[in-house]
Amino acid sequence: MSAVTVRHDLGSALTVSAGDVDLVRYTYVPDTPRRESPKPFLHPVRTRAGRLVSLFRPHDHVWHKGIAWSLPNVGDENFWGGPTYVRGRSYVQLDNNGAQRHRRVVDIGVEGGTAWFAHELDWVAQAGRTVLTERRTLTASLLPGAAWALTFDTTMTNTSGGDIAFGSPTTKGRENAGYGGFFWRGPRSFTGGTVVAPDGVGGDELRGRRGEWMAFVGRHDDETGEGAESAVVVVDHVDNPNHPPRWFVRSEGFACLNPAPFFSEEFVLADGDAMRFRCGAGIADGGVADVAALADAVRDALRRTGDAQGPG
Numbered sequence: 316m317s318a319v320t321v322r323h324d325l326g327s328a329l330t331v332s333a334g335d336v337d338l339v340r341y342t343y344v345p346d347t348p349r350r351e352s353p354k355p356f357l358h359p360v361r362t363r364a365g366r367l368v369s370l371f372r373p374h375d376h377v378w379h380k381g382i383a384w385s386l387p388n389v390g391d392e393n394f395w396g397g398p399t400y401v402r403g404r405s406y407v408q409l410d411n412n413g414a415q416r417h418r419r420v421v422d423i424g425v426e427g428g429t430a431w432f433a434h435e436l437d438w439v440a441q442a443g444r445t446v447l448t449e450r451r452t453l454t455a456s457l458l459p460g461a462a463w464a465l466t467f468d469t470t471m472t473n474t475s476g477g478d479i480a481f482g483s484p485t486t487k488g489r490e491n492a493g494y495g496g497f498f499w500r501g502p503r504s505f506t507g508g509t510v511v512a513p514d515g516v517g518g519d520e521l522r523g524r525r526g527e528w529m530a531f532v533g534r535h536d537d538e539t540g541e542g543a544e545s546a547v548v549v550v551d552h553v554d555n556p557n558h559p560p561r562w563f564v565r566s567e568g569f570a571c572l573n574p575a576p577f578f579s580e581e582f583v584l585a586d587g588d589a590m591r592f593r594c595g596a597g598i599a600d601g602g603v604a605d606v607a608a609l610a611d612a613v614r615d616a617l618r619r620t621g622d623a624q625g626p627g
Contacts, residue, residue, distance in 0.1 A: 462599035556582055
């Protein structure tokens, strides 16, 4: 299998490449306005053929940043970005846009077809109080054929001094809007694409369905107007809280995938306690027929990372 390389811009970001294609850039010290709830993000994300499958800071939701671990309701704090949904008032811009702040690099390495990066973060409310600490590991692995997998592993510890209820706009009263967690925003050309679940294909009607994985197949713009297809599949680890998750997914309006652990029920984390989430994304060129095999490959990639947070 081919090797990957890593280019590290010390103190800000790193890029993982395969051959002459930059597969993904992870910006861990972002330059983001406060109202967008600053957080690390993955963008651009590309297939091994070099096709772009992520979108950064779209005008309709400027807080969408490619792929990001993003939570709208952390107690009274908003680590998603933009306004907060308030029961009976709809969306209101509050002074509660927190930031995920990088503290230190723990580990970085490359071995053959796999690269990894681990770091620690503080989740700081807008008022300046740290409410959570986090250890996060990301791994990029080449898969057989022309695909690759991103795995994401986070352990978050409540340091707030009290219980924290994690929720979503749906737990606050907005129907079928349970977004939050590992969130992918697709390119504009993917709008109107195909959502694939283990038991069938569809579109926005699959929002809220439970399952281990879900995929999105979209078409790229090109000179001919025909467009090649690419697929993104996201797999939720079986040991995650509230697994299998309900999925926040959209095809109309814009393309997104999100296994949302707090979609319709709050999860309360006691002071001093920790919770761990793992998920993986498979990125490949191809259509609907290929996504089940891609989901299997991502599941294997999650298994290879094992019980340790990252190969290193």
